[in-house]
């Protein structure tokens with residue numbers, strides 16, 4: 462199970478705390494993240510996180526490329542809805558690719574919690590079936 466973890470600056474604490482809280486679930490997955498988010502999560506949890514570029518430098522696009530190749534099973538992208546981002550087109554593109562490829566994506570903690578509990582329950586088995594074909 463490949464999980465992408467991304468958060469804008471004012472949402473990073475929320476995502477880090479979320480991964481700490483559900484560490485036992487994330488520990489069973491392959492984790493990917495944009496540069497700063499990935500580092501923060503690694504420092505807080507000790508989990509390995511494959512880190513791409515920072516978002517404004519292309520990290521969202523790198524994760525988008527994995528989504529386009531159907532190599533990402535779940536995306537947690539805690540966006541900041543109250544602050545403009547210089548790389549807004551990259552953010553929109555990443556979320557668009559999730560819709561194109563039918564990838565579960567959460568942009569806030571309330572949805573992330575539902576998806577992570579579903580993951581723990583085994584509701585993502587369909588992704589493994591698709592990927593093994």
Ligand SMILES: O=C(CO)COP(=O)(O)O
Nearest residue numbers: 495496497498515516517
């Ligand atoms: O900007 C981001 C997502 O759009 C996140 O990038 P960082 O994790 O490097 O801060």
